[in-house]
Amino acid sequence: MTKKTITELVKASYTKEILNSKKVERIVKLLSRSDLKQYIRGLKLFEKSRTISLVLPDKKFYNKTLLGNIKKQVRLIEDKSLLLGAKIIDNDMVYDMSLKNNLDTFLQSL
Amino acid sequence: MNSDDIIKKLENKLSSLEVSGKAQNVGVVETIGDNVVVASGLSKAQMGEQVVFQDGTPGLILNLDEDSVSIVLLDRSEKLKEGDTVKTTGQLLTIKAHEDLLGRVINPVGKPIDGKSELKRGKDMPLERIAAGVIDRQPVDTPLKTGVKAIDSLIPIGRGQRELIIGDRGLGKTAVAIDTIINQKNAAKEGGKRVLCVYVAIGQKQSTVAQVVEKLKEHDSMDYTIVVNAGASDPASLQYLAPYAGVAIAEYFMEKGEDVLIVYDDLTKHAWAWRNLSLVLKRPAGREAYPGDVFYLHSRLLERAVRLSDKLGGGSITALPVIETQANDISAYIPTNVISITDGQIFLVSDLFNSGIRPAVDVGNSVSRVGGAAQTGAMKSVSGRIKLELAQYRELAVFAQFGSELDAATLAQLERGKRLTEMLKQPQYNPLPEALEVLSIWVVTNGYTDDVKVEDILKFEKEYHAYVKTHDKKLLERLSSGKKVDDETAEQLKKITVAFKKTF
16 A cells, blocks of 8 residues: 555544544554554654644643644643743654753753 | 852853754654664754764764655664654764874764773864865875885875775785875975875774774874774774765865875775665665665765865875775776776785785786876986886786797896886885985986896895985985986986995
């Protein structure tokens, strides 16, 4: 099965932008072992591209206006080591605007 | 320094520090095998960019696919596993170059492997770089003396030239290169511009490299030499990078106006390392399973050997690549590639080596395409005759095998040729200053050794050198200056030779 077909199957697994378990079950039965691997990988990548992870030192700092008007799903993660500020993970890009990052930069410059 | 000073310094540092958010491209390790990692993500990665894995292992991006990248590891890692993160650095691969590197042995990523301290300062020099263009260059016109009579007289090398040393294993290819490095000590003593040396060992046994370093130390040559080593047990990625690391360091010194000699020992193993990497990276294999870009692999490396224009400081990089052949076959794939890239080759043959002619230079198949212009007047005035006489000797020697009756002229020529061949023999680690080379060649080509037994020629040479050194230093100085051997000098040479022969 080609990469293009796998991508189409991944897209077809969604109903109104929500992963449809019944559709997934039907597709999985039709796939060979190697294609299944590709399909799962495709699903993971697709999910990753639709989600933004927001890492905060405390969940109580979360404010809906923080990320503006975005269409992606927001996953909230708490990480106390950030001290202050936030870290945004968008697919394979990581934007680090935390105090920890600033202190690390300062330490490196010393 | 008191506490106030320390706090003030920290405050100053803090005020000048630009602290802002950091954006990083992060990927995930999908598969690991044969020192090559396939990672997903990294959509902003560039070809040849350096990356860092979760455990701190550095890597280099060599393949960009639709939704994954292939990364070669630049260090051994046993902790790396599927699912680990990998970050781009936004930097192409560089090596820190500085004067502190002189006398050190490092690996291709700049880590010292001689047990001495870490090198921290230096300029970041890119490993991959486009070679200097036509306008930035000037013709090769300064000799790079090897101290080997057969090479300096017949196959002269100029600063900025690429001269290949080619031959089977065990014929003295490395010995020629090491002798050339050792001889650069003489070049500095003779009042010329100093030559710094970079010796790049690719895929060699650690013991062999240790021997080379020891020999260089023994001859006080490590003070101006840097050894870049990617041994046989190192990953193929490091072996592939070693010559580029060496030339990056050489470029640092060249940009400062220095003359640099770089030895790549050897490019056959470099091609093997690149073949290994390419096969693991699943690139299409071509002739002898080498990838299609194996020519470009060496051409882009050797093009970086250059003599810069005076406007750019006049520095130079002279490259001595080494290629190992199988059964003296110079028409194999990699040898022909490198022969066509370089400005000439020194071909060493097993027949000569086994018959005791060392260095075993095959004068007929060896050539220097640009070095002639760089030869000094003194050497030029004596080497013209040696070429002719050797060519005549070889031709006559072939015919002499079939007939026993030869006329006197032919016999004389054969005898002269024998003595000339004997005089071109030279022991290892014993490079000669140019003045002594000129003396040796002049004395044979002018017939002063015709009455000396062939087996006594080397003894004659040794004693003759010692005699001239003690009796006529001015003559040696004149020959060292590189000026043409004029009538007056020739007369002086005749006088001292006749005087010496009375004592021999």
